[in-house]
Amino acid sequence: MSRKKNSRHVMEGVQAAHDGMKALPRKKFKKPADATMDIQAIAAGVRSGSRLYLGKAITLLESSSAEHKKNGQELLNQLLPFTGNSIRIGITGVPGAGKSTFIETFGEMLTGLGHRVAVLAIDPSSSLTGGSILGDKTRMEQLARNPKAFIRPSPTAGTLGGVHKKTRETMLLCEAAGYDVILVETVGVGQSETLVRGMVDMFLLLVLTGAGDELQGMKKGILELADAIIVHKADGENAQLAKKTVSEYKQMMHFLQPATDSWKTRSLAASSVEETGIPEVWKMVKEFEDTVKVSGYWKKRRQEQTKDWFRSMITDELHSRFFDHAERRQLVKTLETQVLNDELTVAQAIMQLFE
């Protein structure tokens, strides 16, 4: 906490989406033999815990070049046996709930306890806004300088499915690199929470005091995706109100279904500024891990998540192949208009489309 802020240090910690690639001479990937050597070197580098190599590996997987992609998959395949040994925690929150501050304080505490912490992000709006999550390198400065932490901004642009794939693969690489706590941050927009819920073990929702109204902008059913609701900024004159809000959420839980079999959704207050409640969050996470591992649901969920991922990638692939023809996209639009104007039944439109 006492180290001075320094933008060079920030640059070391925060990985920009494509900076790592520059360090790898492109020509090396031209010849298969060299590529294999490189893959082995990168795999060893990742395993050694080098953030530089981890960054290179991620960039390789994110590359749009066919050869890089192939090499990236080969690399990931080599590292697969070393993945899975982390607790994967999704974090979302209403706007203004202080997700970054929470992640920074939580992450600093965890590294202090000897953990290695990776912070990833899914931000479906990033292609439009230029990245509202982790894009701003001045955020999480402290954690970014921490040698036991690794912060990776959201993959830029691409379909939500593509972002999903990249984040899942990055998570696996981080695990192979020895990060034992993975925090996946997301904004409460569109389908991003459902995607994140589908790749993490535990899901935390950050809210503010005076619960309720603020949830209006969030995804429907968000409370039933969360394993814990953290009433954040529970400090100063908010502290008392936070207690009330926590108990309101506790009452709510009676009406809602828990997100995880064998775990009753919790509600607790925390302040990142006063650093209160943060150790309690970690204590709860460990309790969650114990409970859900004993019940057998931990492993079951991970297997189901992988299955779902595979199935959704099949659908994605079928879609992108089908719609990868300008004429067909045009036909779909034309048919859709006819259907909306009651000139055609949906079934007839489908028949015409697949004729």
Next chain:
Amino acid sequence: MSRKKNSRHVMEGVQAAHDGMKALPRKKFKKPADATMDIQAIAAGVRSGSRLYLGKAITLLESSSAEHKKNGQELLNQLLPFTGNSIRIGITGVPGAGKSTFIETFGEMLTGLGHRVAVLAIDPSSSLTGGSILGDKTRMEQLARNPKAFIRPSPTAGTLGGVHKKTRETMLLCEAAGYDVILVETVGVGQSETLVRGMVDMFLLLVLTGAGDELQGMKKGILELADAIIVHKADGENAQLAKKTVSEYKQMMHFLQPATDSWKTRSLAASSVEETGIPEVWKMVKEFEDTVKVSGYWKKRRQEQTKDWFRSMITDELHSRFFDHAERRQLVKTLETQVLNDELTVAQAIMQLFE
């Protein structure tokens, strides 16, 4: 309410899934000219309000014969200009909430007010259980005998997508036949509520007193799909408790997002046995219709629903074409196992599958 129960009358009102077809000589569909004639005759019959012809039309659309399907679509196309003039209401509820009793009482009241009421059902479990919704012809006996009502059991078997398609098409036929209130009943299982929500204007959730626990078996987020929560069986010694439950749900609503833009989700008590609260439900439905039509969301939602239906049918078609090969289904299984055993990355499995 005074008419005697009589199984023949029941048979007249309740349409079995395939009884209508028998009345149409099969050979007529062999020759195109006759088929066209038949279509025009059936279309005229449907428009005249004949339940017999409506049953025939539905059976034609549900048929698995390619020729029937084609004729069915042609028929539907002819009737499209006469569709859309109803209020489409989805009804779901926790087990034991008394959906059938509610629908019967509600439907009887509506026909008494001069409305024509069609009751359809989506029951994804029907292929397994032999039909738990409307399959039992002794249910809704009163309404089944009512000449202003039409009750159609859930299409048997088939994929959920297929059942969805058939129910949507049946709904359109009912509208063309002059039914101005369509009630779509569903059980709280799997994706059925989401499907029904995607085809109706308004969605009602029936619950019991002592709210909360009973929702555990329902789809997550069900409260945020509902436009109104009806605390049913609010009679006898339950009446007082029902009042409390209604106010509990009202409080809940503060924390949840409304299902419909421009409409605040309501909570009210009703008893089908004592016939109390039922007129209030209809009054609320009319209020909903007025409010949401004025806000413009009524039309917007219908257009979006049709678009979504079209898009989901494309996905369905892509899936069924892709998986319609025994070898490929086997390969998917093999690859899935390899992925689950960490022998292959998901991306590699996808590459192999689409090679």
